[in-house]
Amino acid sequence: MKPLTFLLFLAASAFAEKPRIIFDTDITGDVDDVLALTMCHTLADRGACGLLGVTISKDNPLSASFVDAQNTFYGRPDLPIGVTRDPKAQKRPSSYLKLADSPEYPHDLKSNDAAREAVDLLRELLAKQPDNSVSIISVGIASNMANLLKSKADKHSPLDGPALIRQKVKALSIMAGAFAFCNRTNYHLEANVINGIAFMQTVANEWPEDVPVYWSGYEIGEALPFPRDSIAEDFGYTPHHIVREAYLLHSGPAHDRPCWDESSVLQAVFPNRGFFGLSSPGRVTVGTDGFTKFTPPGKDARGGKRDRFLTMSSVQQARVLEAIVQTTVQPPKK
Numbered sequence: 040m041k042p043l044t045f046l047l048f049l050a051a052s053a054f055a056e057k058p059r060i061i062f063d064t065d066i067t068g069d070v071d072d073v074l075a076l077t078m079c080h081t082l083a084d085r086g087a088c089g090l091l092g093v094t095i096s097k098d099n100p101l102s103a104s105f106v107d108a109q110n111t112f113y114g115r116p117d118l119p120i121g122v123t124r125d126p127k128a129q130k131r132p133s134s135y136l137k138l139a140d141s142p143e144y145p146h147d148l149k150s151n152d153a154a155r156e157a158v159d160l161l162r163e164l165l166a167k168q169p170d171n172s173v174s175i176i177s178v179g180i181a182s183n184m185a186n187l188l189k190s191k192a193d194k195h196s197p198l199d200g201p202a203l204i205r206q207k208v209k210a211l212s213i214m215a216g217a218f219a220f221c222n223r224t225n226y227h228l229e230a231n232v233i234n235g236i237a238f239m240q241t242v243a244n245e246w247p248e249d250v251p252v253y254w255s256g257y258e259i260g261e262a263l264p265f266p267r268d269s270i271a272e273d274f275g276y277t278p279h280h281i282v283r284e285a286y287l288l289h290s291g292p293a294h295d296r297p298c299w300d301e302s303s304v305l306q307a308v309f310p311n312r313g314f315f316g317l318s319s320p321g322r323v324t325v326g327t328d329g330f331t332k333f334t335p336p337g338k339d340a341r342g343g344k345r346d347r348f349l350t351m352s353s354v355q356q357a358r359v360l361e362a363i364v365q366t367t368v369q370p371p372k373k
């Protein structure tokens with residue numbers, strides 16, 4: 040290969056390997072979803088990934104409007120937004136979604152009724168992408184992931200949910216469960232699971248065996264406290280900042296909110312940069328009480344190798360937290 044051809048080949052491969060991400064969020068109760076969505080935008084701004092759309096997995100009438108306001112703030116006013124219409128999805132109040140009604144954050148999607156249905160949007164986005172190119176980041180209850188798995192052939196694709204995932208999805212980066220001692224127990228029942236146990240069981244039982252799943256357990260985010268000093272000092276480049284105001288409405292000025300959801304964004308966009316360690320491959324099962332149990336292959340009848348959970352040394356913890364802070368405070372590109 041001639042030098043120029045080789046360079047072009049290298050450039051093309053580097054571009055081809057950038058993950059195209061879909062952000063699936065339960066943006067309502069906790070505020071780490073807001074910071075994680077910001078990371079999706081700033082990482083897309085710098086070309087580290089493509090951002091295809093946002094789907095919302097819980098029920099609150101202001102969720103789509105808020106996401107559109109945040110997307111508009113970050114220069115993507117037309118990014119597609121889907122919401123769950125599953126009556127079994129948890130309804131959840133919010134301390135910060137009311138910012139969607141503030142005149143400081145203009146946007147045009149004003150109600151969930153005007154947003155797309157989440158699974159229909161997921162199927163369309165996946166069908167349009169090259170094979171094996173999409174990384175899904177799921178950081179809430181698993182209503183949309185479960186309903187995607189249950190979906191049938193439609194106008195977007197002749198494939199059912201599992202076959203479409205097998206064709207288009209490179210990996211699922213999911214914040215759910217607990218895989219180590221955390222929150223003072225060896226048996227922590229994590230919110231994204233227990234607020235929709237049947238949905239998470241569907242994901243654990245039916246996600247295709249050959250599409251890797253990276254689980255960020257409660258213990259990872261718990262060890263990543265977002266510094267209150269950053270909220271106080273780093274968002275002053277504009278008088279009204281939707282991230283700072285959401286954070287303060289949720290956590291106040293004197294709390295370092297754990298970065299649960301942000302960890303799954305970092306893993307999805309930079310899977311090979313050593314931010315996290317990984318367990319051996321194995322299989323996660325979800326019990327009827329919502330406990331997530333990891334079983335290495337060979338000890339499980341199914342011998343699954345689909346799942347790995349994230350680990351983090353103290354050195355990695357320092358790197359990860361600073362990477363999350365610096366990508367969260369990065370101003371919009373526009």
Ligand SMILES: [Ca+2]
Pocket residue numbers: 064065066069071072178179300
């Ligand atoms: Ca969340």
